[in-house]
Amino acid sequence: MPTADEIFAKVRETLVDALGVDDDEITPEATLVGDLGAESIDFLDIVFRLEKNFAIKIPRGELFPESLAADQSLVKDGVVTPQGIAELRVKMPHADVEKFSKNPKVENIQELFTVQMIVNFLQNKLSGGSA
Amino acid sequence: MTQLEGKTALVTGGSRGIGRAIVQTLAQAGARVAFVYQSNAQAAEQLVAELAAKQLSATAYQANVANKDAADDIVKKVVDGWGKLDILVNNAGIVRDTLLATMSPEQWHEVIETNLTSVFNFCQAVTRPMMSARYGRIINMSSVAAEFGNKGQTNYAASKGGIEGFTRCLAKELASRGVTVNAVAPGFIETDMTAAVRNAAEAEIKKAIPARRLGKPEDIAQAVLFLAGDGASYLTGQVLKIDGGLTLGGF
Numbered sequence: 284m285p286t287a288d289e290i291f292a293k294v295r296e297t298l299v300d301a302l303g304v305d306d307d308e309i310t311p312e313a314t315l316v317g318d319l320g321a322e323s324i325d326f327l328d329i330v331f332r333l334e335k336n337f338a339i340k341i342p343r344g345e346l347f348p349e350s351l352a353a354d355q356s357l358v359k360d361g362v363v364t365p366q367g368i369a370e371l372r373v374k375m376p377h378a379d380v381e382k383f384s385k386n387p388k389v390e391n392i393q394e395l396f397t398v399q400m401i402v403n404f405l406q407n408k409l410s411g412g413s414a
Numbered sequence: 415m416t417q418l419e420g421k422t423a424l425v426t427g428g429s430r431g432i433g434r435a436i437v438q439t440l441a442q443a444g445a446r447v448a449f450v451y452q453s454n455a456q457a458a459e460q461l462v463a464e465l466a467a468k469q470l471s472a473t474a475y476q477a478n479v480a481n482k483d484a485a486d487d488i489v490k491k492v493v494d495g496w497g498k499l500d501i502l503v504n505n506a507g508i509v510r511d512t513l514l515a516t517m518s519p520e521q522w523h524e525v526i527e528t529n530l531t532s533v534f535n536f537c538q539a540v541t542r543p544m545m546s547a548r549y550g551r552i553i554n555m556s557s558v559a560a561e562f563g564n565k566g567q568t569n570y571a572a573s574k575g576g577i578e579g580f581t582r583c584l585a586k587e588l589a590s591r592g593v594t595v596n597a598v599a600p601g602f603i604e605t606d607m608t609a610a611v612r613n614a615a616e617a618e619i620k621k622a623i624p625a626r627r628l629g630k631p632e633d634i635a636q637a638v639l640f641l642a643g644d645g646a647s648y649l650t651g652q653v654l655k656i657d658g659g660l661t662l663g664g665f
Binding site: 322324327328331332335 | 542545546587588590591
């Protein structure tokens with residue numbers, strides 16, 4: 284079981300390759316879309332590379348849940364409902380949902396996708412957790 | 415020719431007609447070529463032998479291209495064996511021409527699955543290796559029938575129109591990864607597939623073609639060769655008509 288630092292180093296390497304960004308841009312707090320410029324196809328690429336680099340399988344939607352904003356019951360008037368936030372906590376235990384819940388606008392969902400979120404996910408995954 | 419030296423290619427529907435010419439052309443350009451054939455093992459073996467006689471190698475796989483598992487399996491074998499797949503040519507296609515009023519559901523589905531679902535199957539299978547390699551050339555075989563239509567070809571034209579839309583979407587999805595996706599739309603080409611219509615109306619057809627001749631499989635293969643090369647890296651999401659001017663209209 285690698286340490287958190289070892290996982291972070293490997294995630295950084297993966298993101299440098301996948302996104303063509305510099306080492307020093309990859310901080311734990313950096314958001315994939317806002318700070319690192321990731322687009323939809325990049326999320327797929329990141330998953331492929333993580334699977335290879337960590338020799339694991341990441342089922343579709345597990346690291347980056349899809350179409351969160353499309354469910355009418357979870358979003359109302361551009362804001363994620365309390366039910367939606369509860370759903371996010373279940374689907375993304377690796378993300379900082381607490382921080383998001385303070386300003387739960389739909390467009391802020393992408394801020395959940397940080398480098399630290401990937402590290403958390405992998406830590407749990409590599410220690411035998413389910414998500 | 416060595417413009418595809420070091421490249422690897424997979425061609426579906428490769429044993430006969432246009433596909434055969436594409437396999438020959440890519441191999442002659444220096445690529446290692448694998449091809450898929452459906453039923454004619456003799457034609458496939460003959461093609462492999464012909465190329466071997468020229469010191470060129472090709473590998474034949476028998477499969478139904480509409481079968482997703484078969485597509486995954488063949489792409490995996492090629493990537494595992496050669497370490498990469500640079501070029502995919504989705505050429506496999508059939509016709510089951512008949513007026514819509516008399517078309518059976520089987521005739522509809524067979525054409526859609528062989529011509530269009532096969533493109534989904536093979537493109538999806540190559541996406542990951544091509545994305546990871548940051549390089550790829552996908553070339554899908556359409557037809558001028560997609561845009562202009564022919565009586566008796568609702569199934570065929572729908573499959574080819576589907577391929578053109580698919581081509582544009584996938585081109586956008588993969589452009590940032592160095593993978594180009596284009597289509598080639600042949601006009602009337604001298605192959606087994608067009609034999610029936612040629613026998614019925616060859617003189618008429620020639621009159622309608624400004625070049626005054628039918629196309630040859632090699633005419634299409636040369637365009638595929640260009641699209642498959644490094645030189646076409648900025649060309650994506652396009653449909654290239656190769657029809658001797660047939661569809662230009664006017665006088």
